[in-house]
Amino acid sequence: MNEPDRAVVTVDRLSKRYGDRSVLRDVSLRVHAGEVFGLLGPNGAGKTTTLETIVGLRRPTDGTVRVLGRDPSIDRRYVTERMAVQPQAATLFPTLTVAETLDLFASFYRDVRRPEEVLDELDLGEARRVRVKHLSGGQERRLLIAIALIGDPEIVVLDEPSAGLDPQARRNLWSIIRRQQERGTTILLSTHHMDEATQVCDRIAVLVDGAIAASGEPETLVREHAATATVTFEVPGRTTADELRSHDIPGEITVTAKGAVSLVGIVTDDPDAVLRRLTFSSGLRPRGFRVAHGSLEDLFIDLANRPASAAEGDRAHSP
Template sequence: MRYADFEAVAGISFSVAPGEIFGLLGRNGAGKTSTISAIAGLRRPDAGQVRILGEDALVRTDLLRASLALQPQQASLFPRLKVRETLETWAALYPAPRDVDALLDEIGLAEKAGARSARLSGGQQQRLLLATALVGDTPVVVLDEPTTGLDPHARHAVWDLIRRAQAGGTTFLLTTHAMAEAEEMCDRLAVMHEGRVVAAGSPAELIARYASGGVVSVRTDRADLADQVRARHGDAVTAVESAGRSGRTRFEVTADDPHATAAWITGLDPAADVRPRPATLEDVFLRLTGTSLEPTSDMASEQEGMR
């Protein structure tokens, strides 16, 4: 898929099994939102197929509308509608929606049913937005950055809602650039980079494949230390950056034997802060893309979306 001369998505392919939570993981601009826009029927891909429940969704648009619900990244609520009115409005769009009062109880907003959505807290609004995607009781739900900007408590509340819906048989496709969310929530995921899928599998499989052993985190006053380590370890050295006003350099190294690697780096610079640790999905991401993560979730939204 292209936007003028920019190729946002280039020849990707993946499948989502019934009843699983599948994640699209990538930086802003990786192509995630463009991909789900095509899946949800908001944009027609330049080539290829989108199949929902085994049917061609580009042809069977009626099936797509009845089978898939979408919560966009920049979704918003009608501020003057009350909570129950909001869900009743969305429920009316589907042939066999869930019971609104039961869903309100499940999302913990039964006591707020008569409140206007504008008066809800940020976490409550996000739960209500998720409920608008769940109220249709569709077999497939697509969520674009469902927890962006939420505090840890609100984020875990949304995770719990998603897990309960999955236990009831709902299949989820979600996008995120939050590594902890992907590792915690996703049964399988695909890592996207510059419009392509560069790896796919379960979080555990990806960690074992691309960051087996562990990681060594290093902070040093020597600006040349990262180059010395890279000369021996190549692209296993990632996340090289200056550590603020102190001028210290921070970098990480994936290694089969992180303790031995830590000892070797300490020999190069005894004053460095060198810490071996187990690998995470974030380490896999850095290894695959060669880039750092967005520092905060309140940065500018993805520029890959529809324009």
């Protein structure tokens, strides 16, 4: 087990401006040892700028970034020996094979993992003799991740690792990330896929317009920000919203007639109370209950569409 509260990446009040354009404003976050931390946000929110500042490729205009206690733009060697970044596809040589490419990158490190083992973990064992220019998009992306892992880093930074992958390849990638976490690696990634954040991230921070709009465990954020659920069911014959309200059922009720039944939808923040009232006291003979809870996607859309001043209040929660 890792030390869960040891911060390996600390970002304090990071701001970045290009000329008079403000791209990041007061971004603060902590990534703890051994966790998978996700940076979420719509296009242009500042995810790449934040990650590139963390890896030392850009310097903050204001604020501080520390990786394992060091400034990554100054102690570059110390940091790059311990923190790996998934490179861009453009870094690869098209005529080298997969195995040759990994050997080349392995030669940059003092302590490396066995290339065959990394290739097998990334399901690239069978493609080891294929030239880079002949790889599929998914294989190329996995090779980029293999390159990030070959030096057995303490921290791995992945900028949109699932971009361009099909749903199955994305699921495979999530298993790879989880396996890497089990090896004790801390993983910092950016994504705009809500399902990815829910599936692989222990904690997330949502960046909107260069500022952190919310952060925490995905389930907690959903509970706090997307508290309502929708209960749907059907009732034989005809009923009305007024009749349901007369049974003291909490929530916003809509009723639609369909053939011999009435379809009912209730948006509520207390689905348990709705189900109790309906089954024990309404006498309505409801059936086919479904309860749909809010999702991270609802939260994301809500935060991305909120005016900047409304998101401001959430910043106090930044980790």
